[in-house]
Every structure is written in C-alpha cells, then in structure tokens.
Amino acid sequence: MTVRAAFQNVSFSHDRKTNLALNHVNLDIEDHKIYGLWGRNGAGKTTLLHCLFGLIQPSEGSVSVSGSSPMNHKQLTEDICFIQENHPLHPLWKIKDVFVISRHFYPNWDEEKAVQLLERFSLDSKMKIKQLSKGMKTAVSIVIGMASKSRVTVFDEPSNGLDAASREAFYALLIEEYEQSQRTFILSSHYIQEIQGIVEELIVMKQGEIVLKEPIDQLLERSVYIMGQSAIIHEHFHQVPVLEKKDIQDMRRIMVETSRLNPPGAAAVDVQYDQVPLQQFLLRKTEPEEGRE
Numbered sequence: 530m531t532v533r534a535a536f537q538n539v540s541f542s543h544d545r546k547t548n549l550a551l552n553h554v555n556l557d558i559e560d561h562k563i564y565g566l567w568g569r570n571g572a573g574k575t576t577l578l579h580c581l582f583g584l585i586q587p588s589e590g591s592v593s594v595s596g597s598s599p600m601n602h603k604q605l606t607e608d609i610c611f612i613q614e615n616h617p618l619h620p621l622w623k624i625k626d627v628f629v630i631s632r633h634f635y636p637n638w639d640e641e642k643a644v645q646l647l648e649r650f651s652l653d654s655k656m657k658i659k660q661l662s663k664g665m666k667t668a669v670s671i672v673i674g675m676a677s678k679s680r681v682t683v684f685d686e687p688s689n690g691l692d693a694a695s696r697e698a699f700y701a702l703l704i705e706e707y708e709q710s711q712r713t714f715i716l717s718s719h720y721i722q723e724i725q726g727i728v729e730e731l732i733v734m735k736q737g738e739i740v741l742k743e744p745i746d747q748l749l750e751r752s753v754y755i756m757g758q759s760a761i762i763h764e765h766f767h768q769v770p771v772l773e774k775k776d777i778q779d780m781r782r783i784m785v786e787t788s789r790l791n792p793p794g795a796a797a798v799d800v801q802y803d804q805v806p807l808q809q810f811l812l813r814k815t816e817p818e819e820g821r822e
C-alpha cells in the first residue's frame with residue numbers, strides 16, 4: 530500500500546508549554562482505506578487533523594502529504610480535503626456558488642457528481658446557505674468532500690445534524706465512492722457504533738498519543754467478556770490483565786483482551802465468552818490511569 534500521508538515523531542503544544550496536545554505521534558495514512566479516528570474529548574484529534582491539513586506547524590517532528598509538507602502548500606489541495614464539523618459556508622451564498630468556489634479550490638472537482646449528490650440529499654442548488662437547516666448544511670459539506678475527489682478526505686463528525694435517512698445516504702455514498710476510486714477517507718467521530726461498520730482501521734487517541742491503530746475486525750475479535758462463577762474466574766484468570774470487572778452475587782464478568790489471554794486449560798473451564806461492544810472496550814482502553822480498577 531502507498532503511504533499517502535505520514536506523521537513522524539510529531540509533537541505540538543497549543544500554549545508552547547509542556548502541555549502536549551500531540552505527543553511524539555508516528556502515523557502512516559495509506560491510500561485507499563477508510564479510517565476511523567476516535568478519542569475522548571481533548572484527546573488530540575482536531576490538533577492531529579489540523580497538522581495533517583497544514584493549519585498548524587508541529588513544534589517537533591514532521592508531517593508529509595504525498596511527500597511534501599502541507600504547510601503553505603496550495604497544490605496539495607488536490608490531495609487533501611478537510612470537511613470540518615460545521616464547515617464554514619457564507620450564509621449569503623447559494624449552494625451553486627459554493628460549487629463554483631469549490632471548482633476553483635479543488636483541481637479534481639467533479640461537478641456532475643456534486644449535482645447528482647445534491648439530489649440524493651433532496652437539495653436544490655438555488656437555495657441559500659442561510660435557508661438551510663443544520664443537517665442540510667452538513668449534507669452540503671458532505672457533497673463538497675465527495676465531489677472534491679481529493680486523495681485524502683477527512684470528515685469531522687460527518688453525521689452532525691443528519692437524520693437517519695441522510696446518515697444512511699452518506700454511508701452508502703462513502704462506500705460507493707471508496708469502491709470506485711483509490712481515495713482514502715478519515716471519519717473522525719465520537720459515535721463509534723455509527724462508523725464501526727464502515728471503517729476498516731481505527732485510530733484511537735488518548736492524551737495526545739495514538740494508543741491503537743488496528744483493523745476494526747481485529748479489535749472486535751480481541752475484546753471479550755468472560756463470565757462465570759467468581760471462584761472459577763478467579764482461579765483461572767487471576768493472572769490476566771482485566772480491563773473491567775463486575776460481580777453479581779457469586780457470578781463475575783471480566784473484560785479482557787484475547788491477545789493477552791492464554792490461561793492454561795481455558796477451553797475446559799465452564800465460562801461463557803461474549804463480544805464486548807466496541808465503545809465499552811475503547812472507553813476502558815482510554816481511561817485515565819488513576820480511574821482504572
């Protein structure tokens with residue numbers, strides 16, 4: 530796979546103090562993948578995306594997109610499109626004006642696609658931005674991202690304000706576009722349940738660091754609940770690192786990572802295994818250290 534963008538040992542502080550919003554981040558973004566970006570509030574996702582888009586310069590390390598630094602690099606707009614949450618659109622513009630501006634901004638702009646997608650969201654190009662609801666504005670920004678044809682397209686909280694039908698339309702569009710191109714998409718979202726069926730690989734941040742970058746299927750497979758009699762769980766799994774423990778009367782349920790799970794004779798033990806909802810697993814994985822059991 531071709532690496533389209535790379536972070537090498539990137540650190541960044543907003544206040545030029547020791548408080549690092551990005552802490553020695555190393556990350557490769559490959560061509561033709563759908564990534565999810567997840568982290569708790571303040572984890573560093575926006576700062577990471579701003580570095581990728583060249584809006585801020587790392588205090589340390591380097592970022593490259595298609596081999597060049599994205600800082601003040603106008604030509605890179607064909608390689609990267611960043612659709613922010615509440616993407617800034619002038620209230621007096623009509624949607625068709627937005628398309629004219631986008632055509633100048635994105636060298637690979639696909640007007641036919643833009644018009645087609647607008648219809649999918651039941652929007653009229655003559656409508657002014659100020660006439661649009663929150664969800665309709667989000668839909669316009671999604672159309673920009675899709676029709677930009679940029680190699681790396683970032684959608685920050687892409688379903689902001691979208692109703693169920695529009696969300697479904699967005700994810701269907703994303704898959705269509707992904708299948709017909711070599712594009713890479715990054716979906717930054719707090720709603721992991723919504724994106725987990727779409728993304729191939731998940732990047733998880735905690736306190737400025739990348740704590741996980743893994744195919745989503747693998748993540749789902751290796752996070753398990755083990756349930757059984759407390760005494761049995763204790764006897765057979767007391768050496769396994771536990772992410773979460775719950776006792777109900779004489780029964781115990783523990784959350785573990787299977788990659789670390791190798792208890793002797795586990796197969797013969799009378800316990801039940803269950804898949805952990807991804808959100809629960811991620812919450813435990815990103816818990817502040819002192820909050821962990």
Ligand SMILES: Nc1ncnc2c1ncn2[C@@H]1O[C@H](COP(=O)(O)OP(=O)(O)OP(=O)(O)O)[C@@H](O)[C@H]1O
Pocket residue numbers: 543544549550568569570571572573574575576577
């Ligand atoms: N303009 C700023 N000035 C000072 N500190 C900032 C600024 N923007 C962000 N930070 C700090 O940088 C860290 C990372 O913030 P960032 O906005 O990148 O997180 P995030 O993961 O996008 O959070 P959220 O999910 O809440 O949007 C936080 O500790 C935050 O307090």
